[in-house]
Amino acid sequence: MPRPAEPPAPPTFAEISGMTPQELARLLNGDPASAARLLGAAARFGMVEAQVHYAQILLDGRGVARDPAAAFRWFGIAAGAGSIEGTNMLGRCHELGWGVPADPEAAAVQYRKAAEAGLDWGQYNYANLLARGAGVAQDRDEALRWYRRAAAQGHAKSMNLVGRFKEEGWGTIADPGEAAEWYRRAAEGGDFRGQFNHASVLARRGEIDAAATWYRRASETGTAGFLRSMAADLLRQPYEIFHAIALEILARRRASGEAEDLFAYGAAILPKDPREARRWLGRAAALGHEPAKDLLRKQGVPGRLRLIRAMLQQ
DSSP states (O other): OOOOOOOOOOOOHHHHHHHOHHHHHGGGGGGGHEEEEEHHHHHHHTTTHHHHHHHHHHHHSSSSOOOOHHHHHHHHHHHHHHHHHHHHHHHHHHTTTSSSSOHHHHHHHHHHHHHHOOOOOHHHHHHHHHHHHHSSSOOHHHHHHHHHHHTTTOHHHHHHHHHHHHHHTTSSSHHHHHHHHHHHHHTTTTTTHHHHHHHHHHHTOHHHHEEEEHHHHHHHHHHHHHHHHHHHHHHHOOHHHHHHHHHHHHHHHHOOOOHHHHHHHHHHHTTHHHHHHHHHHHHHHHHHHHHHHHHHTTTOOOOOOHHHHHHHOO
């Protein structure tokens, strides 16, 4: 019988210590198990950049069992060694309860440290807390100042929020023209919310084809909740091309199998394809989705048992 393959030898200190921060970061794009092994070794050898990366893969569970508590400890070790990225991620852990009880006040302390040290993500995260009044007193003027500082470094999400503040007049005098320019910059920087807002500005100007292009780009990277909201917004607009984009989004989202996505797709196609719509609404109803049940009852499809039977016959 062939001998089983021997496990790879652990990396030597010389191999790891010779890696640049960029080389350590590139490990994340390779085999997850190998990246976890190498970055874990580098973290234990005291390489601060590796400690941040290792904490992140522990948080995500890439190539290693997910362990938020261990991730929190490694972020803390990196922060203690002077890493502003580690400090910012300590804030994230405190804010979202990753490996530690959620504590917005503790998050604000860490975010402010990272922000004052010049990290754009720290500035953005601290501004978010100021804007909401989470862990700190609400202060939109101060939030806008931090968003501007991050935006000046090219932080696209902050650019979008500077635009939102200028559109709404939060902590500043409302200026739709300046807001539109910030949305454009955020869109070109790759922020999906900025892309959506830029598209909406273009749509209001009557530049429908250009708006459709940016809506599609926003749909490529948006989060689940954002995409649901985006699709609903596009379906309310009076342009068929926007309706088509909305249906593309909902068709992709239905693959999640979540009742809300099944319902959204079924409800959207109901006017044009009632039979197919009832099939997707029935799946959502079978998962306990009450609005789907109500809509099916209005369509003359009563009874939970009938819904389940119909599903089983698909």
